[in-house]
Every structure is written in structure tokens, then in C-alpha cells.
Amino acid sequence: MAKLTSKLPSSLPEAEFARLLLRRGLRPEQDHFVEVHIWGPLSVHSIEQITIEATNNLSPAILEALRENLERAGVEMEVF
Amino acid sequence: MQAVVSGRAGVALLLDGEQIVSLRVGTGGNAEPCDLEDFPFLFGDANDLEFVEDVDLPQVAERLSREHSRQEALQLMLISLDQSLSMRTRRAAGEELENLLAEKEVQDFIERVLHAHVLPPSADLTGALVILPGNAGRVRKLLRALEACQQNIASVQYAWEGIPRSFFGGGSNYEQARAVAVREGLFRNLVKRCKERESLATFVSASLENQAVRDLPNAPVWLGKWVALLQLEEGSPYPVGIPLSEQSVAEADSPRRYGSMPDTGLEEDDEG
Numbered sequence: 108m109a110k111l112t113s114k115l116p117s118s119l120p121e122a123e124f125a126r127l128l129l130r131r132g133l134r135p136e137q138d139h140f141v142e143v144h145i146w147g148p149l150s151v152h153s154i155e156q157i158t159i160e161a162t163n164n165l166s167p168a169i170l171e172a173l174r175e176n177l178e179r180a181g182v183e184m185e186v187f
Numbered sequence: 188m189q190a191v192v193s194g195r196a197g198v199a200l201l202l203d204g205e206q207i208v209s210l211r212v213g214t215g216g217n218a219e220p221c222d223l224e225d226f227p228f229l230f231g232d233a234n235d236l237e238f239v240e241d242v243d244l245p246q247v248a249e250r251l252s253r254e255h256s257r258q259e260a261l262q263l264m265l266i267s268l269d270q271s272l273s274m275r276t277r278r279a280a281g282e283e284l285e286n287l288l289a290e291k292e293v294q295d296f297i298e299r300v301l302h303a304h305v306l307p308p309s310a311d312l313t314g315a316l317v318i319l320p321g322n323a324g325r326v327r328k329l330l331r332a333l334e335a336c337q338q339n340i341a342s343v344q345y346a347w348e349g350i351p352r353s354f355f356g357g358g359s360n361y362e363q364a365r366a367v368a369v370r371e372g373l374f375r376n377l378v379k380r381c382k383e384r385e386s387l388a389t390f391v392s393a394s395l396e397n398q399a400v401r402d403l404p405n406a407p408v409w410l411g412k413w414v415a416l417l418q419l420e421e422g423s424p425y426p427v428g429i430p431l432s433e434q435s436v437a438e439a440d441s442p443r444r445y446g447s448m449p450d451t452g453l454e455e456d457d458e459g
Contacts, residue, residue: 134221164197164213166259168280172266175276 194254196233257296270311288325302375346417356404
């Protein structure tokens with residue numbers, strides 16, 4: 108909140124929240140993000156959604172297998 | 188120029204004096220400036236890093252593409268065998284794999300990895316063969332060959348696991364030796380010899396002609412032990428042509444365990 112208060116007007120729709128938390132820069136050091144430290148075990152069930160850049164050049168079958176495995180774990184996968 | 192290449196991550200890092208750039212698969216050889224601090228972000232947990240020297244950008248791009256194809260092909264093979272996935276996805280994996288197997292190097296890599304470990308019980312080889320499209324001849328041939336030598340793969344694997352760790356010289360030597368043995372095709376070579384009932388007599392000397400194998404600590408000792416244990420496992424007590432020096436190595440330590448099947452789970456890092 109301390110970092111993002113000025114960018115969080117009450118009118119901001121929920122769909123825009125993710126963009127506030129993570130904005131990619133041209134280079135890694137220009138990225139803006141909120142780092143969260145999780146105390147305790149982290150598993151696939153800790154994750155709600157995974158976003159994959161299409162530029163990663165993954166094969167369609169590998170992507171589909173990944174999607175199926177994630178679906179079973181209740182994780183949504185988005186490719187953009 | 189020096190470079191670090193990972194087919195699994197699909198990334199290469201190139202160092203030329205003070206200049207550092209990264210290269211991603213599928214970007215047409217377009218390198219981007221980066222810093223050494225980016226290393227963990229670029230490679231993540233990839234454990235197939237290769238360090239190469241005296242190379243230029245086109246050479247690194249070609250190597251990266253080759254390594255990426257190998258890793259992708261291995262993933263596609265595992266997907267086609269995975270009975271927890273839909274038939275549609277498994278079939279698509281088989282189709283993609285068929286194209287990649289047109290490259291002899293890719294096929295060679297997959298064979299070397301899959302001959303180093305028996306398929307786990309969850310691997311659905313029969314299903315993979317049924318699901319394959321009719322024109323996936325290369326994949327079908329590879330799967331059938333793999334099916335035919337599972338027993339030999341098991342024998343070679345169990346013999347390997349029977350070599351006392353002390354023979355490798357401690358530290359991470361065991362893991363390094365196994366990685367080289369897989370990558371250089373020693374497992375596959377032994378499996379094929381067993382399958383064809385060929386003599387194992389020349390295996391050690393032939394393996395030692397390979398510089399990467401020769402450079403491993405105590406290679407003649409553990410190679411000899413491997414063959415000796417394999418001959419016991421195969422039920423054909425030596426001599427089947429093992430040189431005397433290697434027989435004495437074999438006698439130095441009795442087999443650690445035989446007659447029990449170890450866990451056959453395919454490990455993530457089962458690669459060369």
C-alpha cells in the first residue's frame with residue numbers, strides 16, 4: 108500500500124490491480140513489482156494463475172500439457 | 188567470446204570482454220544487452236548449463252537452437268507417454284516430435300537419455316503407440332525399440348547402481364560421471380550390446396577412447412566394475428572377455444544389491 112497508494116484511486120477497477128503489482132520495464136532492473144515473502148511451504152496450490160509470454164517459443168503440445176496439468180491443480184494459465 | 192548455453196531455459200549468455208548479452212531461442216539471433224546479475228532470472232533452475240569458449244554469436248545461436256530442440260523433443264516424448272494427459276495432447280506431442288526426430292542429433296539425444304533408465308510404471312507406452320498418427324514413423328520406431336529393450340535397460344541401470352560410490356572418488360564425481368555416461372551414450376551402448384548379445388569385452392576400452400569419459404576420475408575402475416556387475420546381472424558369469432585387470436576390480440567388491448527392483452521413477456535430471 109505504501110508503494111502504490113498514489114496509483115490506487117477508489118475508481119480503479121479490480122481488473123487493473125495486477126498491472127499495478129507488476130510492470131515490466133525494457134530491462135529487468137526497470138521492472139516495477141511488489142515482492143512478497145511467503146512464510147511456510149509453497150506449492151502449486153499456492154498459485155492462482157500463471158502467465159506465459161508467447162515469446163518464450165514453447166511448442167503448442169508442451170503448452171497444452173502444461174495447461175492440463177495446471178487445470179488439475181486448479182491453476183489458470185494465460186498465454187499472451 | 189565465452190558463452191553459457193541452456194537448451195532447457197532456451198537462453199544463452201555471451202561474454203565478450205566487458206560486454207554481456209543474452210540470446211533467446213526463436214529471436215532470430217538478436218542478442219540483448221544484460222548484466223551478470225540477470226543470470227538467475229535468465230536460467231532459472233535449468234540444470235543443463237553448458238560452458239563454451241572461443242565461439243561467436245552465430246555459433247552460439249546454432250548451439251542454442253540445437254540444445255533447445257533436444258530438450259523440447261525429450262519433453263514431447265515424455266508427454267506422449269503420459270497417460271494422465273488427454274489423447275489429443277499426447278497425439279499433438281507425437282506429431283511435433285516426429286518433425287524434431289528428422290534431426291539425427293535429436294534422435295540420438297533422446298535415445299541416450301531413455302536408455303539410461305527404465306520407464307516408470309506410469310509410462311503408457313502401449314497407449315502412446317496407439318495414439319500416434321499414422322505418419323509418425325520415426326516416433327513409432329523409437330518407441331518400439333525402447334519397449335523391446337526395457338529388460339536390458341533395467342539390467343544396465345541396476346548394474347550401474349551397484350557400483351560403490353567410493354569407486355568414483357567422492358564429492359560430486361558420481362553425479363558427474365552419470366551425467367557424462369548418459370550424455371556420451373555409454374548406457375545406450377551397453378544396452379545395445381546386451382540386447383544383441385554382443386561381447387562386453389571391449390566396452391571399457393572403447394568408452395575410454397572418448398575424451399569426456401577419460402577425463403572422469405577413476406573411469407577405468409568404475410567402468411570395469413559396471414561391466415562386471417552387469418555380467419552377473421545378466422546371468423552370465425565372467426569371463427566373457429573381461430581383461431584380467433577388470434576382473435580383479437570386479438572381485439574387489441561384491442554386488443551391493445541384486446534381486447530387488449528399485450524405485451523406477453524417472454528423474455527430472457535424467458539427461459546427458
